[in-house]
Amino acid sequence: MVRIGVVVFPGSNCEYDAASGAAQLGAQAEFVWHSATDLSGFDGIILPGGFAHGDYLRPGALARFSPVMEAVARFAHDGGPVLGICNGFQVLCESGLLPGALQKNRGLTFLCQATTLVVTSTDSVLTSAATLGQELVIPINHFSGAYTCDDATLRALRENDRVVLRYKENPNGSRDDIAGVANGAGNVVGLMPHPERAMSTLLGSADGRVLLESFVTSNVTSNVAVA
Amino acid sequence: MNHFVIVDVTLRDGIADPEGSTIERALPALGFAGVTNVHAGKSFRLDVDAPNEAAALEKATALAERLLSNPVIENATARIATRG
């Protein structure tokens, strides 16, 4: 069975939701406390949403120094799939595992609402099972979700097909409508919207399944391919 | 004439500062020992059109107290500065 580690920082609050999303797709989800230094045995790591360390200073600024982040960096370096959702995305940017930064929303308020995302690259562990141009209805829940980066970074992201998801209607002032980006190898992905909250029509949308499905199966597929 | 003004907003003494204390608690583990009394504040930089510095400062002080801070929990001070 695919084993997914869900990192829990003090202040994380979507860890149960992320674990339940992975579990619904047949993965075995286990919580990993932020002081952990060993991630061996996991097929993928999720940094869930929430307010790690209260988001004091800046979202992700203190979490980046949690001991687990060195292990996450090694895991990512070795090609392991890493997904940062919302606060997890902020942590990945602060840690330098993904480029750019997340600023306060343009409207200076927290936003909890459904957004329509467009899949703009399928070359990542989060989007491999989706189709290019596919539209997905997935909620956002954030205060600091406006993606920002300098011109050179933006150019590189575009040229290398690293923007994996864009907002159809930009809710927060993100540069280039960016909702999610991947690293060069496509195994580290961060996005502000919450695919784990879009797993069932009872709760409004099941469009997040295709994303989490890509993620939980990504390592398995690549292992098979290598073997 | 424009005058460059910096407004500093800090929490009043005795008001709890969760942000400052959370940062302070985290510092030793991050390799910064010997840093204490950490307090987080806000600052605003603005150009104020006024005939002279005194008038600019007066306007900025009113702005700082009435709009940029809540005197119940915060102190606000305005000062003339130079850009750079």
Added chain:
Amino acid sequence: MNHFVIVDVTLRDGIADPEGSTIERALPALGFAGVTNVHAGKSFRLDVDAPNEAAALEKATALAERLLSNPVIENATARIATRG
């Protein structure tokens, strides 16, 4: 020995400052005409234990750059100050 240090964090040029512009837009209606170029920033006040001012400043600068600011979007400067 403790040295009082203020760290100022401001947004880098070219980075959008929605907070600053929102305040700027609201000002005329609130009776503050002639205020422009409003930018919002953060400041931190802390005591740094170091043998002398230069050492304190060095330590605070490292802290400011590595932790208190995100260099992708922010500039940080540390300065020795006096309480008051």
Added chain:
Amino acid sequence: MSRAAEPLHRALGLTDDELEEIRRVLGREPNHLELALYGVMWSEHCSYKSSRIHLRRLPTEGSHVLVGPGENAGVIDAGDGIAVAIRIESHNHPSAIEPYQGAATGVGGILRDVFTMGARPLAVMDPLFFGDLADARQRWLVEGVVAGISGYGNSVGVPTVGGELTFDDCYATNPLVNVLCAGAMPVERLVLGVASGVGNLAVLLGSSTGRDGIGGVSVLASAGFAGDDGAVSLDDAKRPSVQVGDPYEEKRLIEACLALLDGGHVVGIQDLGGAGIVCATSETAARGGVGMDVDVTAIALREPGMQPYEIMTSESQERMLAIITPESWPAVSALCAKWEVRATVVGHVVAPIPDANGTLVGMLRVRRGLDGEVLAEVPASSLAHEAPLYDRARRRPANLDALRADDPSDEPVGSANDDLLDLLVDPAWVYRQYDSQLFLNTVVGPGRDAALLRLAGPGLPHSERGIALSTDSNPRWCALDPRAGTALTVAEGVANLACVGASAKAVVNCLNFGNPEHPEVMWQLSEAIDGMAEACDALGLPVVGGNVSLYNESGGHDIDPTPVVGLLGVVDSLVAPPPGWDWTTGDALVLVGSRHAAGPDAFPLGGSRWATRRGRRGGRVPPFDATLLRATFAFVTGEVARVCAGVTSDVTAVHDVGGGGLAGALAEMAASTGVGVTILDLEGHAELFSEFPGRFVVTTSDLRAFSERARGAGVAIVHLGDVGGDRLVLANYVNLSVSQVAARRGAALTTALALRA
């Protein structure tokens, strides 16, 4: 200053008679610290001294009630081994001076009331009341309060799933910020705030203690006193009473406390709210019939130089008091260390001692060092539960008859198009700032009739059930008739639950009133409580908790009586979303329930939004007709519950007729769907805007089948018209394009707040 001459007890808010009572209880003169403890504990806020004799008239029993009023939160058995805890509180005065922190700490406080019972907080609601938004200060208050609830609730990780938003001049300098929290737990985790076991330890968990909120319960606010037993002269600059919330601390506190309870390490636990440590220690000791020794020097302080009375009464946020056995201390401190929560032994449980008559009395002793000098020694129950109770003078307001006689039925009709557009407000700007989806439970979030959540959460047994929550109030009705107004408010809440298929199980209430020293206010309060009791009795609902907020005045005027009613309901099987507001072209539009109000007026307008907007605040309020309401509520609940259970149904949309009347309900549904409706016949203009509960707008794809079921249930229905087109046509009164209706409703709040869209 003239205050210098004022005796200390009066400066502490105690009357001369109360001082006499303290002397009688102690059998001696109290010292200054003891007086300060009585001052806070016998304040209105802590002791309910003006309201308690009236609150006793509320029904509190029910076979499913596990914990009624008197504890930190009420608890009901929701089935499947799951208990639900619920509580509502006000944070009105703190929010008036620092809206962000006032609202934020209100959320923090209500969460602690719920997790102290062992329940994980799963939902917050926030009924809010402000003055007119034309005033810049009101806009500042609204933005600050909403940001505070958002900032705290989202960060601590509890979804805010609903609330209320009312604007009226009577709240101009006294906004009301009420917060409700519901949480769930496996039934066996239920714990009470009781101390027991001589030798057990009292452990303070969470934040350090500062000078926050000293006088927050309003007794020390004007004190200046000196003494050698720890009471020094108070200096304004040293006494910041504004509390700052730390949601990150609270989040860790929740996780640590629930882990302590799961590990069976706790004998009793109690949150620290108003009156801080003195309240938590005296209440837990009094409930357990034991004494408690508290060491003031053990308490971690945020500021130097704090005096014992400051330490004992500080309202610093994010603190809990746990009673544990000495053997569990290592496990407790290890768990707290994992969550980075400070845990300090600050006292221990001691045996009660016999008083002069030989009766055993648990004493609260404040000491300097655990075995050190005794600074204060008073019977715990005298602080916690034995404040003097007052039956304050009550008087029916002299102008009430004149007010009721000024009925708005004679108000010129004017343009119903304009009236309707002016009444519509979409509160989305508020609730978009709240994370309403955490824990993946939210089937119906804010913005509909009631919130509907799956009854699921970390550590809960599996259940297919759902819980529904609604908060309601109607100060316009209550100003005209607090008794009927409050009864109708309860009915309104039950109607909201029916719209999502939930059967009402329990009520909590927050009674926001003016100055109890005004006999008219006491009359309103007493009448409101009777109205609530009447409605709860008639609808079979227990009141499991509440809060009373008095002294809400603006510019010398008492606010309109504002009882806020929180309703908790249960849906037995929740596998599909309820129909909601979205109707479909071709559906038949049906009014379910009695078309006419029960009293002499078929369509009363007294207290309606329509009349109030015309400046007509007088008139008659519709009566509360229990028989009619029960039948209609049961029918609608059953119809919707079948949809939730996954049964195919012809019912396609449901909305109750509430504020804004029939016209308001139809406009909201049209705006939500983008599809219009045409109604050919109405019995007059008043039918559009009259507000009385017990009526529902339902659309059905099979009118015949639906009518038969309604007839079988003995519930009246009227086929009003059919859904379709792009206009809202309500006989010859209203004819508007749906897009205009939607645009006006969507922009009303942001326009009033002068925000850029």
